[in-house]
Amino acid sequence: MLELHQFRHSAFCLKVRMTLHAKDLSFREVEVTPGLGQLSVFRMSGQRQVPVLVDGDQVFADSSAICRYLETLRPEPALLPSDPLQRAQVELIEDWADTTLAASTRAALLQAAADDGQLRLALLPDDLPAPLRQVMSGVPGGWLSTLGDLLGQEQRASMLSSLTALAEGLDQNGYLVGNKLTLADLAVAAQLSLLRFPSSSGDALAGRGVPGLSDHPRLQSLFHWRDQLEAQLNQRDPAATE
Ligand SMILES: N[C@@H](CCC(=O)N[C@@H](CS)C(=O)NCC(=O)O)C(=O)O
Structure with missing residues (x-):
């Protein structure tokens, strides 16, 4: 199961949740507490910002990088045009x-x-x-x-x-x-x-x-x-x- 580490009200995290929904992918939301909770984000991803996506032993930071991973994981519907x-x-x-x-x-x-x-x-x-x-x-x-x-x-x-x-x-x-x-x-x-x-x-x-x-x-x-x-x-x- 994909795991999204997030601040619920972050626009970047919403961008990733919308992408996950568009691609019909199931995921678990893990709410990060600003400050202290970001320590585990850092340990996991080498940086302290959310969103972070975990897929098994693969960890992705940055909404754009995450969305591109999701595009390869589930190509349809394509969110990046081929033209x-x-x-x-x-x-x-x-x-x-x-x-x-x-x-x-x-x-x-x-x-x-x-x-x-x-x-x-x-x-x-x-x-x-x-x-x-x-x-x-x-x-x-x-x-x-x-x-x-x-x-x-x-x-x-x-x-x-x-x-x-x-x-x-x-x-x-x-x-x-x-x-x-x-x-x-x-x-x-x-x-x-x-x-x-x-x-x-x-x-x-x-x-x-x-x-x-x-x-x-x-x-x-x-x-x-x-x-x-x-x-x-x-x-x-x-x-x-x-
Ligand atoms: N370029 C990043 C920006 C992510 C970002 O700015 N995350 C904010 C939340 S909206 C954050 O984690 N802020 C906490 C911090 O910088 O310590 C992305 O697209 O994911």
Whole structure:
């Protein structure tokens, strides 16, 4: 059984879960506790970030590397087109989503969480002991803004402009590249989760997100697309996740 070591609310981990669902692969989720839990991730994979996928004695880190392993493990349905130009387009969009878009959505979420204690609480791991939860909920959020850059005006405008262009492209056939689901769709859909959490994030987070972006009129069709994509993938094999 494949094992996915993850932070439940990480967009990179969602990208891998969506890929596993798209390929109808069964897997077990192992929730990693930020900080201490990353020691075992390091021991296992030689680096401390999640997602990490374990398949028997093989260990893979990095969502893009994991998705490529899954593509060889289960080639159908192919998430990387065989047409060279389309494949290049998918890889470019995936890379943009995992870097530029991810940096912007992370900064936007950090900013929102710094301002909103309820959101901070909802983002904590479900299995965090109650006393620690209580302590965390009482801590002012200002320290979060030291964790990374806050979203600048220019970065926000550039993200909105790219996402609007993607939304307009999607209106035509429902996929970002060609007329089939690819890793480009999954990488973008996953990063959108930090702006507006999907239903798979659980009741505390579903529909919530970054004020001003989660409810932005130009992004609504994109969130709707993401929700439909997720519903379609989860329907494929509801029993896939143990
Ligand atoms: N390029 C990596 C990025 C993974 C990543 O940024 N993981 C974050 C969670 S979203 C993490 O593990 N952060 C903890 C840390 O850096 O210590 C991928 O695509 O998997």
